[in-house]
Amino acid sequence: xxxxxxxxxxxxxxxxxxxxASMAAAGFMIVPRHVLxxxxxxxxxxxLNVAGIGAGGKxxxxxxxxxxSGKANIAYLCDVDDRRAAASRASFPKAKYIKDWRDLxxxxxxxxxxxxVSTPDHNHAIIAYHAMQLGKHVYVQKPLTHDIWEARLxxxxxxxFKVVTQMGNQGASNDGTRLMAEWYDADLIGDVHTVxxxxxxxxxxxxxxxxxxxxEVPKELDWDLWQGTAPRKEYVDKLVxxxxxxxxxxxxxxxxxxGCHLVEAPFRVLGIQYVKDVQASVGSVYVDExxxxxxxxxxxxxxxITLTFPKTNKTKGDVTLHWMxxxxxxxxxxxxxxSEPWGGEEGNGTLFIGTKGKMxxxxxxxxxxxxxxxxxxxxKAPQKYKRVPGGANxxxxxxxxxxxxxxxxxxxSSPFEVAGPLTEAxxxxxxxxxxxxLKGGALKYTWDNxxxxxxxxxxxxxxxKREYPAGFELKA
Numbered sequence: 001x002x003x004x005x006x007x008x009x010x011x012x013x014x015x016x017x018x019x020x021a022s023m024a025a026a027g028f029m030i031v032p033r034h035v036l037x038x039x040x041x042x043x044x045x046x047x048l049n050v051a052g053i054g055a056g057g058k059x060x061x062x063x064x065x066x067x068x069s070g071k072a073n074i075a076y077l078c079d080v081d082d083r084r085a086a087a088s089r090a091s092f093p094k095a096k097y098i099k100d101w102r103d104l105x106x107x108x109x110x111x112x113x114x115x116x117v118s119t120p121d122h123n124h125a126i127i128a129y130h131a132m133q134l135g136k137h138v139y140v141q142k143p144l145t146h147d148i149w150e151a152r153l154x155x156x157x158x159x160x161f162k163v164v165t166q167m168g169n170q171g172a173s174n175d176g177t178r179l180m181a182e183w184y185d186a187d188l189i190g191d192v193h194t195v196x197x198x199x200x201x202x203x204x205x206x207x208x209x210x211x212x213x214x215x216e217v218p219k220e221l222d223w224d225l226w227q228g229t230a231p232r233k234e235y236v237d238k239l240v241x242x243x244x245x246x247x248x249x250x251x252x253x254x255x256x257x258x259g260c261h262l263v264e265a266p267f268r269v270l271g272i273q274y275v276k277d278v279q280a281s282v283g284s285v286y287v288d289e290x291x292x293x294x295x296x297x298x299x300x301x302x303x304x305i306t307l308t309f310p311k312t313n314k315t316k317g318d319v320t321l322h323w324m325x326x327x328x329x330x331x332x333x334x335x336x337x338x339s340e341p342w343g344g345e346e347g348n349g350t351l352f353i354g355t356k357g358k359m360x361x362x363x364x365x366x367x368x369x370x371x372x373x374x375x376x377x378x379x380k381a382p383q384k385y386k387r388v389p390g391g392a393n394x395x396x397x398x399x400x401x402x403x404x405x406x407x408x409x410x411x412x413s414s415p416f417e418v419a420g421p422l423t424e425a426x427x428x429x430x431x432x433x434x435x436x437x438l439k440g441g442a443l444k445y446t447w448d449n450x451x452x453x454x455x456x457x458x459x460x461x462x463x464x465k466r467e468y469p470a471g472f473e474l475k476a
Contacts, residue, residue, distance in 0.1 A: 048403050049112040051076035051136075053101045053127055056084025057241055058141055059118030062168065062396065063088055066116065066139075069397035071404060075112045078104045082220035084241055100225055101127050109134045114403050117141065118168070122250045123228040125150035126474045132161045137403040139396075141168040142260035143252055144416065144423040146229075148452060149465035151427065153476055155420030162407040167419035169260040170395035171364030173388040177265045179368045179381075180352070180359055184269050184314070186381035188370065190356030191316045192270055197262040198324040200347025201254035206246035207285040207301035211236040229472045246299050252430060253299030254325035258363075259426040262350050263321070264414070265365045269352070271312040272319055273421040279444040280305040280432035283326055296437035302326020305429045323429060333358055335371035342369075364392050388413060435460045 048071060052063040055077045066072040074092040078101050079085035089097055098104045114137040117127045125145040128138045132154070144167050145151045158165045171177065183189065215237035217223045223235050230249040245251035266272060283302030285295070305323040312319075322330065330351060335358060336342050342349065342360060351360040358371040370376045388394045395413060402410040431454060432445050440457045447454060453461045468474055 046071075046404075048072045048114055048137075048400050049075040050114050050116060050400075051078065051104060051108070051112045052088065052095075052116045052118070053078040053104065054116070054118035054141075055079040055088040056081065056086075057118070058168070059116065060084075060088045060091075062116050062118050062139070062141070064091065065393070065396035066400055067092070069400045071397070072400045076104060076108060080222045080225045081218075081240065083218070099222060102130075105130055105134060109136070113137065114139070114164075114400075119228075120226075120244050120250045121252050121256055122146045122230050125154060126229055126468075126472060128154055129157055129474060132157045132163050132165075135161060135163065137164040137399075137407075139166045139168060139399050142419075142423075143167075143256040143426060144260075144419050145427070146250075146252060146256075147463070147465050148424050148427045148431075150474070151420045151423040152452060153474075155416045158416040158420075164399065164403045164407055164410075164412065165416040165419070166395070166399040166402075166412050167260065167414040167416070167423075168395075169264055169414055169419070170392040171261045171366075172264050172268070172413040172418075173395035173398060174365045174391045175387055176361050176365030176368035177268050178385040178387060180265060180361065180365065181269045182381040182384050183359060183368075183370065183379060184352070184354075185384060188357060188375075188379060188381060189352060189354035189359055192352050192354040193315070193317060193319060194353040195266045195270075195319065195321045196324065196330040196349075196351040196353075197259070197266070197321065198329050198347075198349055199254055199258040199262065200327055201258050201325055202246055202299070202301070204243045204246050206253065206299045207283065207295060208246075208298050209295050210247075210297050213237070227469075229466075229468050229474065232469065247297060248299060248434065249297065251299070252427065253433070254303070255305075255323065255426045255430055255433075258325070258348060259323065259429075260419070260422060261364055262348060263323070263426065264422060265350050265361060266319070266321060266352070267418070267422050267425075269314075270309075270319055271314040272309040272321075273312075273425075274309075274449040275425045275428045275447050276308045276310050276318065277444050277446045278305060278307045278429050278432045280429065280436070280441070282433055282436050282441070294437060296434075300326075300433060300436070302328055303433055304328055305432060307425065307429055309425075333360075333371055336373075340373075386411075431460050431463055434463055 050066055050072050063074055067074050074095045077088050077095045077097045115131040116139045117124055118141040124140050128140050131138050214234050217235045281304050282300035303325055307321045309319045311317050346363050348363040361368040370379055388398055398412055402412045438459045443457050445454045446456050
């Protein structure tokens with residue numbers, strides 16, 4: 001690559017890698033690792049060579065979990081922030097470190113088999129899609145994408161490129177979600193018509209104004225590359241590495257953080273997929289004693305969202321799902337005593353209400369319980385669904401082994417054909433939340449799933465697919 005084609009410090013693009021990656025994909029042939037030779041490569045039947053894009057925080061724990069499977073070699077580490085990557089680099093000193101994911105995919109794609117994407121939400125889709133174009137299996141942290149259009153794109157790409165995919169909602173591999181599906185199939189709670197999901201998130205700042213105090217960009221951080229697909233702004237302190245979650249340009253709020261964990265069970269148990277309609281109420285903040293503040297760049301401090309899903313082959317009618325965040329919880333079930341704990345200690349839970357009874361679970365579908373609680377011990381339902389060895393912790397090894405086996409050879413818990421519609425539903429709920437800033441908060445938003453648009457409030461459709469800055473375009 002010539003010097004003039006590299007990305008400059010102000011974010012202008014080299015010869016567009018995103019275009020060249022698409023061209024490379026068209027002629028790229030997946031060559032068995034033992035044929036390539038050199039650098040100690042092992043045949044893919046024995047070991048999966050993984051490139052970890054996003055090596056700090058959750059990315060660090062993901063990479064470590066892949067390695068712990070005993071069947072994954074961490075071949076590459078990639079992060080825009082040298083500080084965040086330091087621990088992973090120390091743990092995997094033989095892994096080659098590259099700061100720009102575009103360089104990794106462009107120059108090194110022949111030397112690894114799979115990619116783990118654990119970046120802020122706004123960069124999930126662009127990295128995953130271009131890795132998939134190159135024939136790479138992908139593991140992408142939740143939520144799968146930042147926008148609805150991106151989720152649909154990745155869902156279709158998994159089939160088109162025939163790669164093994166998994167979203168990082170590890171509760172999808174837990175026994176709890178399978179146990180509740182078996183209870184439901186055995187008619188222990190009758191027909192479920194209503195579900196509640198709730199979380200104590202956000203545990204980061206939301207409902208605030210964008211900071212006005214400018215800060216110096218840390219020398220270890222490539223700020224332009226971190227912004228990626230987001231609009232360009234001045235760097236502000238404490239946004240990285242965690243507080244980006246509360247800003248719409250980068251994150252997806254409490255729904256994006258916890259929805260893929262808590263709403264996964266209703267999707268699996270009830271067979272629901274795409275949303276029919278949604279409405280939301282959001283918490284307000286006060287800028288002074290009498291005036292409510294509206295900060296459209298930031299997710300609200302709390303919300304209660306009601307989603308309607310059409311009848312499935314496992315329900316007798318539509319299903320109403322309530323999402324509550326910011327500490328809001330549903331009414332305590334009558335089957336519980338006034339002091340009896342329910343949900344999880346973390347402040348998260350999922351409650352199913354059926355015509356014959358109720359059941360609930362905490363985060364990751366842990367502690368699945370029938371109500372009244374004494375029913376759980378004596379519950380009898382045939383085991384229909386295969387358990388994942390290690391449960392939530394086995395989510396990583398399951399993907400590794402499926403990649404080694406090859407596309408279509410082994411089941412995974414959260415492939416994109418499942419994770420995509422789940423993510424779309426959560427992002428559809430966020431459309432209703434964002435509609436409040438566009439004076440459409442009182443509406444029930446109706447959704448045309450095929451056209452991917454809200455039919456009765458066009459202003460909010462601009463959030464279905466955002467505009468991408470030069471150098472970070474995402475094109476199907």
